[in-house]
Amino acid sequence: MYTDIPAYFRYWGKAKKEPAQAGANYHLLAYHSLDVAALGWLLLNPNNTLCKNLANQIGVKPKWLQSWFCFCLALHDLGKFSRAFQNLVPNLSEYLVSPQPNMAYGCRHDSLGFLVWQEHLAKPWLHKHNINSKKRFLQPWLEVVTGHHGKPPVSGLVLDDYFNFEDKAAVSGFVADVEEAFLTDIDLSVLSDKSIYKKVREHSWQLAGIAVLADWLGSDQRYFTYNAGDDFFKYDSLKCYWSQTALPSANNALSAAQISAKKIAPFKSIQQLFPFIEAVTPLQQYALDVVLSEQPQLFMLEDVTGAGKTEAALTLVHRLLDLGTADGVYIALPTMATANGMYARLGEAYRKMYHTAEKPSLVLAHGASQFSKQYQQSIASFIPDVVISPQVKDQDYQDNEESASAYCSAWVADSRKKALLADVGVGTLDQALLAILPAKHQSLRLLGLSRKVLVIDEVHAYDSYMQGLLETLLEAQARQGGSVILLSATLPFSMRTGLANAFMAGRGQVLPVLTNATDNYPLATQIPAVQHCETKVTTRKEVARKVFVEHLASEQKVLDLIQMKVAQGKSVCWVRNTVNSAKKSFDDVSLLEGIKPDKLTLFHSRFAMIDRQRIENHTLKIFGKNSTECERCGQVLLATQVVEQSLDLDFDILITDLAPIDLVLQRAGRLHRHVRDNKGNRLSEGEADQRGQPTLYLFSPEASENAGSDWLTSLLPSIEYVYPDLGQLWLSAKLLLVKPSFNMPQDARRLIEGVYGLDVKSEIPDGLSDNSFEARLLKRQERGMAHLNALDLQKGYSMTSAENNSGWDDDVNIPTRLAETTYAVALARVVDGRLQPYAQDESQPRATCWALSCVNLREGDWEKVEKSIPKQWQQQIEQLKEQEPSLKWLQILPLVEGLLACYDENKGWNSSGVAL
Structure with a gap:
């Protein structure tokens, strides 16, 4: 037949x-x-x-x-x-x-x-x-x-x-x-x-x-x-x-x-994207004036907080798009919270880079993007006008080998993998780093970046491991013809040269000599340069300021300060280095006379996603750019590093635990960030802030010359697990306390190089030198591990390019960050004898409610609490996982008697709440 x-x-x-x-x-x-x-x-x-x-x-x-x-x-x-x-x-x-x-x-x-x-x-x-x-x-x-x-x-x-x-x-x-x-x-x-x-x-x-x-x-x-x-x-x-x-x-x-290149709108002015800008900042003027090349190029923009770096970067992006060197942009940020904030900001401007007849896609790319209602609502606007039949499933070939369409259905909805193919993407740096790791579908991510301008914000915020991966990413981006824009308040010279070298290696060229003068700040760097490689720019006068530093050497002094400032109607933030410290201080502040419970907020990373979103939105409302006297008066925020980067927050009073100097400067950028009157109401740009001289309160021991390994133990317990180089912390404290103030931007480069410079190690006290040496050795090991884990780009798309590691596995097994093992734990309520998601939101699918119920726990915390789950609930948990595929890779914790104290909607996870 x-x-x-x-x-x-x-x-x-x-x-x-x-x-x-x-x-x-x-x-x-x-x-x-x-x-x-x-x-x-x-x-x-x-x-x-x-x-x-x-x-x-x-x-x-x-x-x-x-x-x-x-x-x-x-x-x-x-x-x-x-x-x-x-x-x-x-x-x-x-x-x-x-x-x-x-x-x-x-x-x-x-x-x-x-x-x-x-x-x-x-x-x-x-x-x-x-x-x-x-x-x-x-x-x-x-x-x-x-x-x-x-x-x-x-x-x-x-x-x-x-x-x-x-x-x-x-x-x-x-x-x-x-x-x-x-x-x-x-x-x-x-x-x-x-x-x-x-x-x-x-x-x-x-x-x-x-x-x-x-x-x-x-x-x-x-x-x-x-x-x-x-x-x-x-x-x-x-x-x-x-x-x-x-x-x-x-x-x-x-x-x-809808992944084809869109027609670009001709660039005319910065107001095209940002009509609210009346007078450009010096950095923005540089972005308007710098002569661009049609070849791949690297920009590094260093300026103080509030200098308009984001607007300057997007001005460069639009000019590069108009020049025909790229079709889109991916903006990478250090955290999900900062990505959410950037997504909201960009949503008002990105379409203006494209022709009015186009519908460019904007994607939010991180592990919790499906929980952003703003983003989910935007997806519908990109569904084709033609109604098509639903995708039906193909036969899976075996357990670990889905057919393309089965994986496609999940993948289309998974914005983390789709993001780099979208015209405009906003997300965490992790999503871009997966392009140079032996992660499944990394080549698709790299393809998505090939015609994008890659913008990386808060470059200084990444550890040695991520810096090592970032260098490989810059090399890959230059190799395939893409441009990069790096943004930072300040970059240590060694980091700046390392990133620039990586980009030039991708181009097969030698890096020109960069300068390291302490007065060379703010600075715009273009590599390779059409005219000038390095251009010193001035800072707009509204953000050029003197910040006074006041030393607080005991928790009682901090508590007394908070109580006094709240009585004066000020808004206060204390940035703590660990979750446990933030929680303890939250309890201590709540006992102070005059502190109203509804004006005290705790914000850290150990909340279920639904509560974290609520607290983040509340924080932005109370302390954000549009906040008023009525909202700000007497408000106190106890927070960890979640408020440190990219969130547009403004506090009247800022207290910070001792941290590395660059992070302290970053935190200081949240102090008097906007121009306000003495009650906290916004004033017009060009007016003078009426809240007095900004004062940064530093909670730290003295930087004594005989400091030993126990120098920080009593005042800041567990800090070495967050910032292991005690020598750098000592140098930071010394620089901040030796003078009662610092000037921005004049002192920025001096302060940074005073901690990270190659010639400052000899200043560290003998009692801290061993610790500092071990910390530096650990950082070198982390960088080595990054280059070991990253793909060998020279070998091409082949198994041999990943010979130094475990090889091409699913994304969850490829580390973009070095951290202790964590578990995604879905909290469950008991309703009519059955386990239901902790997050109750009728507007969301049930699978999303389970995901919104998740809190990330350290391995030790989960192992401790897992043993305490009553046996009568363990069988129902297994049945629930079989019935609901979305729970397959999650741990489930029923909030039942004996475990109720583990979690509080206003305090988050409590590791000591297990009834043993």
Whole structure:
């Protein structure tokens, strides 16, 4: 009946997960292969910037790249011709090959595809085309396409364990017919060029991202309906299916995805994005005036808090977009809270960078973005006008190998992975760092960054490990032609040169000499420079100020100060270094006479997400830029580092625990941040603040010359777990206490280099020198671990690029930060004898309510409380996990008798609340 059709038409590529689903039971492998190739064909349109840039980087013509790579994409699923794979869903149809039970599916089909190419197809193919080339010259292309499920294929397999004679013949016939469709008029001798081979490896990361994206979109059944059984008689050949079905369907899928480059609005002025700006700051004027290059470039903008760094950065972004060097932007921040704040700010401006007829997408990218109602409501505005049928699920191949469409459904809703493909993304730095770690789908993230300006805020806020990863990210971004803008209040010279060196390494160039003068601040740096590499700028007069420093050497003095200032109607914040310290101080302040309970707030990281959101919003309302006398009067905030970065907060009185100097300066930026009258009401820009000279109260011991290892123990217990270098803390205290004030910006560079400079170690007391040496050694080890964990970009998209670590695993197992193990614990209430989410929000899906109920606990805290869960609830917890897939990877803590004291909505997690 079907002996006259090619053998490759007897293999399924997609199979329905549920037989009851409407439509055909399966989709032919040959057709699915062309579906994916069709997406690649459109993504690599020779007229598109993506194709032009890649072709130029590799050293080939755009049309050649489109034809050759789409031929390779059509081979992405060669591993499914394996009888071992076909055995997974046997007896789908009499038209398909028969099962062969003795062949076990012991390896993923992506690796099997690479195997059959390397061991069965490569040499005959080279011989057929008389290409004088080694087999390895083709290897990068096939690693890229067969690694379409987010990680490269593995090697070392035996062909005959997975493919029988009939399978091999089908594979050969399929490749020959695909070749006829794509390669009839291109010069294949290019493949024997060794220099091309090297460049392909170097830029294989973007090609891998295209392969992942093409497979994701090409697996969407809303556009690529199943063709099975007699269906293959509708088409005379692969060419017929390609023109009549694959390409039109691909056009529809790509259009609906809305990931194509948008038309940019010509840049005219800074007021285009920020109409509220009446007079630009000096840093913003630099962003308007600096001569830009069409080549990848790095900007480092250093200025005090309130100097308009964000607006300056986005002005540069818009100018770079208008110049044609990028299509979008990703803004990376240190925390989810800071990302939320930036998302709200950017939502008012980002569309003005694009033509009015465009609908550019704005994505919030971090682990809790699904809980932002503002973001979730925005998603609906990007749904295509065309109503399409819902995506149905494909058959999963095995437990650890979802089909592309099954993963696609989750992935589309997972903004963390989608974010870097959006036109504009705002999120944590972690989402960008995953692009250079051996994390599943990292190539898709890297592809998303390739035509973006990467803006990284609060660069000084990252530890040695993240700094090491950041250097690799900058190298990767420069390598693939992207620009970077780094923002910071101040950068230590060693950090500034390290980041600049990494970027220039990605360009294959040498870094020019940078200066380290103490008066060289505020500073704008452009590398490579068109005119001037370093440009000193002035600070706008409203934020240039003298900050007085007052020493508080006991907790009682702090409490007395808070009580006095509240009586005067002032708003007060005490920034503590640990959660336990913040909680203790919250209790102590609550006992003070004159402190009203409704005007006392505790803000730290150990809250369930729903409570943290409530407290964050409350904090922004009470202390934010629009707060008034009525809201601010007598308010007290006990907080940890969550208020340290990027939140636009303003306190009349600021008390801080001793911390490294850069963080103290950052905290000081929340003191008299806005211009206000003596009661706390906002004044117009240009007027003088009426609250008196800003005073930073430093809670710290004296910086005595005979300080020993117990120097901080009594006053700031556990501080060494947060800031382990006691020498740096001593230097910070000395610099802040030796004079009663400091001037910003004049003293900024002196203060930073006075703690982080290479020549200050000799000033540290002997009693702290051993600790400081060990802390510096630990930082070097952390940097070494970062470079060990990061991908070796030179080796290209291959398993060999991750040989130094555990390898390409899911995101949750790839560390972007070094920290102790934590658990996401969902709190549960008991309602009518059943466990229900702690977060009760009828406007949210139940799965979201469970996620909003989560609090992150340290390993020790969870292990302690887990043992105390009453046995009668343990069985219900297991049943609940089976019933609700969203709970599969969460721990569940029932707030029942004996455990109620573990959590309080206003205080958060209480590790001592377990009734043992």
